[in-house]
Amino acid sequence: MNATLHDSEAMTARERSAEFGKRAVPYLLVIPGLLFVLGVLGYAVAGGFVLSLNETDMFLNKTFVGLKNYIAIFHNPRFQSSLWRTLAFVVLSIGLGISMSMMFALTLYHVGFGRRFFRGLSLVPYFVSGIAAAVMFRFIFTTSGGFVNYILTTFGMEGPSWLGNPVLAFTVSILANAWFMVPFATLILLGGLQTVDKDIYEAAKLDGSSGLHTFRRITLPLIKPMMGVSLIWVSYISFSTFDIILALTAGGPGRATELISVYMYQIAFLELDFGQGSVLMVMLLTFNTLLSLVYLRFFVYGDRRYKVVS
Amino acid sequence: MVSRAERAPHPMRESGMFTAGLRHRVGRFLLIGIPLAILVIWTTLPILWAVLSSLKESLEIYESNTLLPANPNLDGYRTVLAMRGFDSWLFNSFLVTVVATIVPLVLSIFAAYGFARYAFRFRHILLLLYLVPRIIPRVSLIVPLNSLMSDLGLINTYWVLFITYTASAIPLSTWILVGFFAAIPKEIEESATMDGANMWHRLRRVILPIAWPGVVTAAVLCIREAWNEFAFVLALINETSMRTLPYQLYMLKDSMGVQDYAVYNAFTVLTVLPLLVVYLLLERRVVESIVSGAVK
Amino acid sequence: MSTPLVELHELRKSFGPLEVLHGIELAIEQHAFVVLVGPSGCGKSTLLRMIAGLESVTSGTIVMDGRVVNRVPAKDRGIAMVFQSYALYPHMTVRENLSFSLEMAKTPRDVKQERIESAAGILYLDALLERFPAQLSGGQRQRVAMGRALVREPELFLFDEPLSNLDAKLRVEMRAEIKALHQRLRSTTIYVTHDQVEAMTMADLVVVMNDGRIEQLGPPLELYDRPATVFVADFLGSPAMNLIAGTVAESEAGPVIDAGDDLTLPLSPGSAVRPGAEVVYGLRPEHLRIGDGPAGLAATVSLVEPAGFETHLHADVGGQVVRVISTERLDAVPGDSIALVPDTARVHLFDSRTGARL
Numbered sequence: 032m033n034a035t036l037h038d039s040e041a042m043t044a045r046e047r048s049a050e051f052g053k054r055a056v057p058y059l060l061v062i063p064g065l066l067f068v069l070g071v072l073g074y075a076v077a078g079g080f081v082l083s084l085n086e087t088d089m090f091l092n093k094t095f096v097g098l099k100n101y102i103a104i105f106h107n108p109r110f111q112s113s114l115w116r117t118l119a120f121v122v123l124s125i126g127l128g129i130s131m132s133m134m135f136a137l138t139l140y141h142v143g144f145g146r147r148f149f150r151g152l153s154l155v156p157y158f159v160s161g162i163a164a165a166v167m168f169r170f171i172f173t174t175s176g177g178f179v180n181y182i183l184t185t186f187g188m189e190g191p192s193w194l195g196n197p198v199l200a201f202t203v204s205i206l207a208n209a210w211f212m213v214p215f216a217t218l219i220l221l222g223g224l225q226t227v228d229k230d231i232y233e234a235a236k237l238d239g240s241s242g243l244h245t246f247r248r249i250t251l252p253l254i255k256p257m258m259g260v261s262l263i264w265v266s267y268i269s270f271s272t273f274d275i276i277l278a279l280t281a282g283g284p285g286r287a288t289e290l291i292s293v294y295m296y297q298i299a300f301l302e303l304d305f306g307q308g309s310v311l312m313v314m315l316l317t318f319n320t321l322l323s324l325v326y327l328r329f330f331v332y333g334d335r336r337y338k339v340v341s
Numbered sequence: 342m343v344s345r346a347e348r349a350p351h352p353m354r355e356s357g358m359f360t361a362g363l364r365h366r367v368g369r370f371l372l373i374g375i376p377l378a379i380l381v382i383w384t385t386l387p388i389l390w391a392v393l394s395s396l397k398e399s400l401e402i403y404e405s406n407t408l409l410p411a412n413p414n415l416d417g418y419r420t421v422l423a424m425r426g427f428d429s430w431l432f433n434s435f436l437v438t439v440v441a442t443i444v445p446l447v448l449s450i451f452a453a454y455g456f457a458r459y460a461f462r463f464r465h466i467l468l469l470l471y472l473v474p475r476i477i478p479r480v481s482l483i484v485p486l487n488s489l490m491s492d493l494g495l496i497n498t499y500w501v502l503f504i505t506y507t508a509s510a511i512p513l514s515t516w517i518l519v520g521f522f523a524a525i526p527k528e529i530e531e532s533a534t535m536d537g538a539n540m541w542h543r544l545r546r547v548i549l550p551i552a553w554p555g556v557v558t559a560a561v562l563c564i565r566e567a568w569n570e571f572a573f574v575l576a577l578i579n580e581t582s583m584r585t586l587p588y589q590l591y592m593l594k595d596s597m598g599v600q601d602y603a604v605y606n607a608f609t610v611l612t613v614l615p616l617l618v619v620y621l622l623l624e625r626r627v628v629e630s631i632v633s634g635a636v637k
Numbered sequence: 638m639s640t641p642l643v644e645l646h647e648l649r650k651s652f653g654p655l656e657v658l659h660g661i662e663l664a665i666e667q668h669a670f671v672v673l674v675g676p677s678g679c680g681k682s683t684l685l686r687m688i689a690g691l692e693s694v695t696s697g698t699i700v701m702d703g704r705v706v707n708r709v710p711a712k713d714r715g716i717a718m719v720f721q722s723y724a725l726y727p728h729m730t731v732r733e734n735l736s737f738s739l740e741m742a743k744t745p746r747d748v749k750q751e752r753i754e755s756a757a758g759i760l761y762l763d764a765l766l767e768r769f770p771a772q773l774s775g776g777q778r779q780r781v782a783m784g785r786a787l788v789r790e791p792e793l794f795l796f797d798e799p800l801s802n803l804d805a806k807l808r809v810e811m812r813a814e815i816k817a818l819h820q821r822l823r824s825t826t827i828y829v830t831h832d833q834v835e836a837m838t839m840a841d842l843v844v845v846m847n848d849g850r851i852e853q854l855g856p857p858l859e860l861y862d863r864p865a866t867v868f869v870a871d872f873l874g875s876p877a878m879n880l881i882a883g884t885v886a887e888s889e890a891g892p893v894i895d896a897g898d899d900l901t902l903p904l905s906p907g908s909a910v911r912p913g914a915e916v917v918y919g920l921r922p923e924h925l926r927i928g929d930g931p932a933g934l935a936a937t938v939s940l941v942e943p944a945g946f947e948t949h950l951h952a953d954v955g956g957q958v959v960r961v962i963s964t965e966r967l968d969a970v971p972g973d974s975i976a977l978v979p980d981t982a983r984v985h986l987f988d989s990r991t992g993a994r995l
Contacts, residue, residue: 060451
């Protein structure tokens with residue numbers, strides 16, 4: 032008996048190939064999708080880096096020029112102002128976006144009736160395309176026939192030309208962008224609020240804490256990871272916002288709303304300078320990655336001393 | 342909304358209790374009601390205004406600016422539907438959305454199953470390769486993609502949209518599905534294994550039905566991405582008949598001489614409507630998935 | 638005796654560099670009800686999963702019906718398994734749960750129907766067939782899990798801690814039900830648990846495992862009466878056996894155990910032990926009697942737990958806590974002085990170094 036058992040220990044060729052097949056299974060499952068991701072997105076990123084080091088002519092022939100494009104871009108005042116404009120846009124958008132999301136999330140958390148309805152409603156703008164959102168905002172803010180100026184007129188005020196004034200146009204862009212990105216951030220924060228155990232609030236109440244104090248000392252620290260996630264989302268959208276600006280103001284009036292993404296599109300597709308366009312792509316990518324890493328570090332994975340239990 | 346004071350006996354005297362309850366109610370109304378009103382107005386106003394404007398007569402807005410259409414009519418919609426090319430833009434949008442939903446969904450179901458259920462070498466790094474692209478802004482890729490696709494001679498084809506949309510949808514749907522698959526207890530699958538189910542059967546009969554809310558969520562988000570996509574189509578398509586609806590909506594600005602508000606708004610409503618219908622049908626699962634943190 | 642249904646030879650399992658099973662030898666007869674019992678992490682579940690085919694074999698062999706099945710896939714081993722979490726398919730009705738394996742095996746419709754009905758009848762599931770698992774109580778889910786195993790008419794049933802998700806009362810009921818079912822169907826069963834009461838009450842053959850090894854195997858009462866090691870002695874029985882370390886010494890009445898602090902424990906006169914040997918003295922709580930007079934070991938009551946039928950007593954004897962079970966109602970209170978009389982015929986002695994029975 033023992034002899035036969037030992038014989039069976041050795042794998043036959045067929046068993047060995049079966050064993051190999053078993054091991055290949057996860058790779059076979061994972062690789063097809065990866066081919067798309069790497070083949071298209073990965074290739075595009077790599078190609079963008081290469082392009083940024085080249086000069087292209089009208090027929091897209093490339094010549095290697097090293098960092099020439101980078102130097103040219105950094106010395107270009109149009110770039111400098113669009114960089115500062117983008118930073119201002121991002122900072123203001125984050126401020127507005129997060130405070131609105133937090134307000135809406137708290138409202139949805141506490142609302143007693145029609146909870147499901149309001150939650151569902153709040154996500155609707157997430158499903159409106161950036162172009163459509165921009166068009167809608169254009170019609171709300173058009174000088175004649177716009178909703179806002181209609182309201183102002185009924186109160187006897189003369190409505191300004193919202194999209195013709197640099198400061199106002201910039202403000203309207205921020206509002207349109209917020210309209211588009213707030214819903215998702217709201218639901219993320221609402222999810223964070225819902226994971227906090229209600230007993231903790233009762234305990235805080237017994238400890239004599241209330242209102243704002245509880246919010247600052249209990250709620251905020253406990254939803255920190257979700258705060259981080261919504262911050263990533265909000266700044267990701269604001270940094271790379273493109274379709275909304277393009278369809279709302281096209282960067283105007285003048286260059287009042289020309290963010291880096293819009294500038295990139297114009298320099299690459301209207302001035303056909305793919306090299307410098309790619310420099311801007313590299314910058315967008317770097318900014319965005321760095322910012323995400325910072326948030327992840329400080330909010331989501333930063334504090335390992337306690338774990339937010341969900 | 343029943344206030345706490347009404348439910349539980351309160352130590353205060355009758356009148357005190359009444360005023361306390363009232364104050365509580367008013368406070369609560371202000372604290373919840375006002376932000377709720379802002380939320381509802383903020384969310385619906387742009388859409389409502391678009392719908393109202395789409396029902397107005399062509400030049401109504403210039404003559405007298407009113408809130409409601411004086412003479413509601415569907416002329417705007419009729420004009421849009423009669424536009425030359427509207428049917429092909431609509432068809433393009435549908436076709437691209439269907440392909441760019443089904444293909445990434447199938448690929449990410451397989452990938453997510455692999456990641457959620459197998460331990461294998463390079464698992465971590467492969468998963469990272471799948472997920473990191475999520476923080477790449479889509480618009481940043483249009484320059485190199487245009488150059489790449491020109492080299493391949495794919496500009497102005499459906500293929501270029503299929504390929505790029507699929508690639509950019511895969512990371513998100515894989516992420517969602519990995520979460521849902523990994524949440525299914527291993528024993529259930531082991532039990533199916535003992536019941537004689539092979540991998541294909543387990544996936545189709547056990548895993549997918551249990552993770553169905555996740556599949557629906559991933560599908561809706563793929564549909565959303567594809568239907569609303571703009572940057573890629575802008576960079577990769579330049580033939581009028583190959584445009585999708587968002588692209589055409591963008592182009593309307595230039596192509597319409599006298600801005601016909603009603604037509605413009607009708608077009609906007611028509612591009613938004615199909616996706617909103619999909620969302621409203623599957624709203625509960627999508628909202629739940631996002632609130633539960635399954636979509637991040 | 639016929640050949641055993643399952644034989645394990647030199648079975649080893651490693652996870653990476655960590656070996657969790659160190660050469661298991663076990664033969665399981667047809668119709669036997671075998672319980673693998675041990676503390677968590679002892680390898681009992683891993684062993685069961687290897688028999689099931691859910692875990693690969695690192696070395697050694699698993700033989701079923703005279704055939705080596707090391708590399709036979711789980712579904713072809715003729716085995717059904719009931720999981721701790723039940724692992725019911727949440728999206729299928731009870732009927733669909735029961736029929737899933739038969740569908741996979743392409744069983745003809747009428748056979749399928751018949752088997753489902755008979756399993757449902759045996760397990761009182763007839764009225765629940767169209768319900769979903771979420772609509773069932775814990776006990777009902779447990780029964781569905783068993784029914785799912787039953788319909789396959791397997792040669793071997795495996796149970797992995799099937800009762801640990803139930804509350805205490807239901808656990809006792811289901812224990813009896815599983816036992817009754819086995820007595821009716823006579824199907825060979827391997828049952829894993831960490832609960833020694835389940836092991837004692839259900840098994841024909843108890844296999845006590847510890848740290849990846851079989852510590853002792855045998856019929857329940859044999860293990861209870863003659864534990865082979867200190868581990869088994871300590872593990873089986875509740876409250877646990879009193880175990881006191883000491884040295885064998887001589888006295889006028891024969892050998893005794895010197896446990897230090899003037900504590901001298903009596904042995905039966907005929908005990909064949911070597912004076913000076915380091916031993917562990919074991920005595921079950923029910924083998925200590927509370928003496929009427931001063932004769933016996935002087936003790937101080939430290940805790941009284943009236944359990945109804947019995948009274949559990951903790952007493953301090955020469956600095957050691959000793960557990961005593963009495964079937965009499967006692968009016969002792971903590972602090973009382975009592976005398977404890979050991980039943981020397983029931984004393985277990987173990988080598989204190991190896992833990993083996995002397």
